Amino acid sequence: MKFIVQRQQLISSVQDVMKAISPRTAIPILTGMKIEAKADGIILTGSDSDISIESFIPAEEDGMINVEQIEEGSIVLQSRYFPDIVRKLPEKTVTIQTDENLNVTIQSGKAKFNLNGQDASEYPQLPRVQTDDSFEISSDLLKNLIRQTGFAVSTMETRPILTGVNIKIENETLSFTATDSHRLAARSIPLEGTRLDSSNIVVPGKSLNELSKILDDKGEKIEISVTNNQVLFRTKHLHFLSRLLDGNYPETSRLIPDQSQTVLHIKTKDLINTIDRASLLAKEERNNVVKLTTKENQLLQITSNSPDVGQAAEEVSIQSIEGEDLKISFSAKYMLDALKVIGNEDVRIEFTGAMRPFILKPVDDDSILQLILPVRTY
Amino acid sequence: MKFIVQRQQLISSVQDVMKAISPRTAIPILTGMKIEAKADGIILTGSDSDISIESFIPAEEDGMINVEQIEEGSIVLQSRYFPDIVRKLPEKTVTIQTDENLNVTIQSGKAKFNLNGQDASEYPQLPRVQTDDSFEISSDLLKNLIRQTGFAVSTMETRPILTGVNIKIENETLSFTATDSHRLAARSIPLEGTRLDSSNIVVPGKSLNELSKILDDKGEKIEISVTNNQVLFRTKHLHFLSRLLDGNYPETSRLIPDQSQTVLHIKTKDLINTIDRASLLAKEERNNVVKLTTKENQLLQITSNSPDVGQAAEEVSIQSIEGEDLKISFSAKYMLDALKVIGNEDVRIEFTGAMRPFILKPVDDDSILQLILPVRTY
Numbered sequence: 001m002k003f004i005v006q007r008q009q010l011i012s013s014v015q016d017v018m019k020a021i022s023p024r025t026a027i028p029i030l031t032g033m034k035i036e037a038k039a040d041g042i043i044l045t046g047s048d049s050d051i052s053i054e055s056f057i058p059a060e061e062d063g064m065i066n067v068e069q070i071e072e073g074s075i076v077l078q079s080r081y082f083p084d085i086v087r088k089l090p091e092k093t094v095t096i097q098t099d100e101n102l103n104v105t106i107q108s109g110k111a112k113f114n115l116n117g118q119d120a121s122e123y124p125q126l127p128r129v130q131t132d133d134s135f136e137i138s139s140d141l142l143k144n145l146i147r148q149t150g151f152a153v154s155t156m157e158t159r160p161i162l163t164g165v166n167i168k169i170e171n172e173t174l175s176f177t178a179t180d181s182h183r184l185a186a187r188s189i190p191l192e193g194t195r196l197d198s199s200n201i202v203v204p205g206k207s208l209n210e211l212s213k214i215l216d217d218k219g220e221k222i223e224i225s226v227t228n229n230q231v232l233f234r235t236k237h238l239h240f241l242s243r244l245l246d247g248n249y250p251e252t253s254r255l256i257p258d259q260s261q262t263v264l265h266i267k268t269k270d271l272i273n274t275i276d277r278a279s280l281l282a283k284e285e286r287n288n289v290v291k292l293t294t295k296e297n298q299l300l301q302i303t304s305n306s307p308d309v310g311q312a313a314e315e316v317s318i319q320s321i322e323g324e325d326l327k328i329s330f331s332a333k334y335m336l337d338a339l340k341v342i343g344n345e346d347v348r349i350e351f352t353g354a355m356r357p358f359i360l361k362p363v364d365d366d367s368i369l370q371l372i373l374p375v376r377t378y
Numbered sequence: 379m380k381f382i383v384q385r386q387q388l389i390s391s392v393q394d395v396m397k398a399i400s401p402r403t404a405i406p407i408l409t410g411m412k413i414e415a416k417a418d419g420i421i422l423t424g425s426d427s428d429i430s431i432e433s434f435i436p437a438e439e440d441g442m443i444n445v446e447q448i449e450e451g452s453i454v455l456q457s458r459y460f461p462d463i464v465r466k467l468p469e470k471t472v473t474i475q476t477d478e479n480l481n482v483t484i485q486s487g488k489a490k491f492n493l494n495g496q497d498a499s500e501y502p503q504l505p506r507v508q509t510d511d512s513f514e515i516s517s518d519l520l521k522n523l524i525r526q527t528g529f530a531v532s533t534m535e536t537r538p539i540l541t542g543v544n545i546k547i548e549n550e551t552l553s554f555t556a557t558d559s560h561r562l563a564a565r566s567i568p569l570e571g572t573r574l575d576s577s578n579i580v581v582p583g584k585s586l587n588e589l590s591k592i593l594d595d596k597g598e599k600i601e602i603s604v605t606n607n608q609v610l611f612r613t614k615h616l617h618f619l620s621r622l623l624d625g626n627y628p629e630t631s632r633l634i635p636d637q638s639q640t641v642l643h644i645k646t647k648d649l650i651n652t653i654d655r656a657s658l659l660a661k662e663e664r665n666n667v668v669k670l671t672t673k674e675n676q677l678l679q680i681t682s683n684s685p686d687v688g689q690a691a692e693e694v695s696i697q698s699i700e701g702e703d704l705k706i707s708f709s710a711k712y713m714l715d716a717l718k719v720i721g722n723e724d725v726r727i728e729f730t731g732a733m734r735p736f737i738l739k740p741v742d743d744d745s746i747l748q749l750i751l752p753v754r755t756y
Contacts, residue, residue: 081659081687088655104688111655115688277466277489281459309459310482310493 001073279332379451657710
């Protein structure tokens with residue numbers, strides 16, 4: 001194998017592929033990165049068996065030459081050193097070459113590295129996703145869907161299914177839902193002209209988090225294909241493959257209250273700042289609790305109390321309040337997580353009493369829904 | 379005690395004083411911050427008994443009012459929450475007030491915190507440095523002296539005296555020296571018009587490191603006063619007090635070779651980049667070793683070899699070479715540390731054979747000296 005590649009292209013592909021490589025894995029060769037040179041370009045592959053990422057550097061694209069002097073072949077390189085080497089090489093191009101003893105030479109200007117490679121035929125074959133069940137979405141929209149729901153997955157392995165995000169297609173609507181059973185985050189968008197008219201899968205939160213990191217914000221098209229146990233996210237030069245979680249995702253729609261006793265409209269930023277401050281004194285507790293109390297004159301009071309440390313109290317103006325007066329306690333962390341992804345200047349909060357779950361939505365927009373269970377404080 | 383203070387002033391003073399406060403300390407009250415209100419301003423104090431920092435906020439300065447409505451008094455506040463509270467308060471001013479039960483109220487706009495304070499009379503009295511043995515230096519110069527030597531102190535407690543920097547005044551010269559017995563870093567500057575004509579102290583490297591973080595780069599004057607067991611660094615609004623290390627600092631001048639067999643002049647940046655790359659393959663070893671070999675045609679070769687991983691080799695051009703050919707191995711980390719503080723485009727390296735310490739200096743400047751012991755590789 002031999003090729004000369006533009007170093008910037010190689011750096012960016014290596015960075016993407018590294019997201020799938022873990023230094024601790026049951027299959028030793030997966031700590032390495034597979035490099036394949038083909039006539040039309042270079043493919044880098046990384047995998048931790050849950051996630052696999054393939055990045056393609058085309059030999060030529062838009063009239064630009066990325067890879068030259070290609071002699072086909074493949075090798076697996078230790079990923080511990082390769083990214084740093086590529087990043088620190090001195091010149092604009094890098095020559096990578098292997099010999100029959102699996103020695104790899106990496107050269108750029110006067111700098112030359114010899115690394116011991118491994119036989120690429122020992123690298124596990126990635127599953128091929130062959131399906132017509134696919135739909136398209138833009139990368140910035142997908143990143144938003146992940147950002148607005150992914151934080152709410154469970155981090156506990158007691159109910160493994162809750163560590164994933166439930167992705168559903170139904171009635172030309174795509175919805176993402178995550179819950180750790182103390183809170184729930186959901187977002188839905190219309191999906192038109194898809195061949196896939198129904199689908200219901202659970203993707204590990206960790207996979208979506210890594211995917212989000214390597215997607216660009218430029219609105220590139222992503223094709224999402226689903227099979228029994230795998231989902232493939234495919235852009236022009238990137239294949240991101242994740243296993244699915246087994247089992248049925250719980251039916252969450254019945255958790256969402258369909259009536260309310262108290263409805264507030266408030267500036268999202270004001271409420272974030274006030275709760276952030278009130279929660280300072282309770283920061284060592286895992287879910288620091290604050291109390292919200294409705295007051296006269298369109299005011300809310302946010303308070304917290306940590307007997308050893310002291311108290312915090314702050315009043316904040318609301319845009320409007322309808323319904324009954326209310327005192328309710330909740331996790332400041334859950335509330336802040338939810339408020340930060342509302343994505344609207346004004347938030348609508350609907351309460352159904354101090355002991356019932358309450359919901360947050362952007363004002364005049366039902367596509368985002370955040371639900372939080374209150375905390376008993378008596 | 380009561381006062382109203384400009385929040386930005388308070389934030390910056392609190393930040394400085396926090397550098398001396400450790401959450402783990404044998405004297406519980408030292409986990410807190412002392413706040414004293416006096417007619418002419420506010421004094422904040424933090425201490426871990428090795429380092430003590432006092433920051434003064436004058437009530438009025440350059441016609442600007444920093445503190446208003448002062449009622450004298452003092453209190454000790456838990457430092458775990460206070461900095462975050464001050465940082466996140468909503469308005470430009472903060473009102474701090476205590477009552478007779480040591481309750482502290484911190485208020486800014488509609489946000490109000492009540493914290494439990496501690497009696498300031500229980501806070502240890504800081505030692506007062508009363509001495510005429512003082513000299514002045516500008517803050518940017520002091521920061522440079524610390525940066526160019528402090529990294530070379532020992533991190534091992536086997537010879538405690540080596541964990542400090544030796545600061546000496548002799549013949550109107552101020553010198554800083556640090557060594558961990560594998561390398562040495564020294565810098566000296568002329569010191570004119572000082573009343574202090576000789577001094578020889580050892581200041582903990584950690585103290586100087588913290589001091590360096592809170593000094594500005596604007597060349598503010600710093601007065602340094604020395605007593606038996608303390609050194610005080612004093613700027614207009616800051617007192618930084620550190621204990622000294624007991625014992626005699628070893629005589630280091632005899633370690634420095636006074637002749638050389640091979641002298642190189644080389645671009646500092648070129649050598650940094652080359653050694654940085656060559657050391658990549660050995661990064662898990664504590665002192666990753668690289669080898670330098672002189673070649674024909676004004677070239678140096680830098681190589682490294684990690685049997686499990688591979689080899690790196692690179693040639694780099696030198697400006698000039700005098701004397702004998704040379705092969706020598708050394709810690710890439712020590713070499714990079716030294717090169718990074720040379721502060722000159724060109725570095726002069728003087729070798730006295732493969733098994734003898736070698737020295738680095740800026741070309742045409744003897745005020746900075748870096749010494750490194752080579753590593754045996756056979």
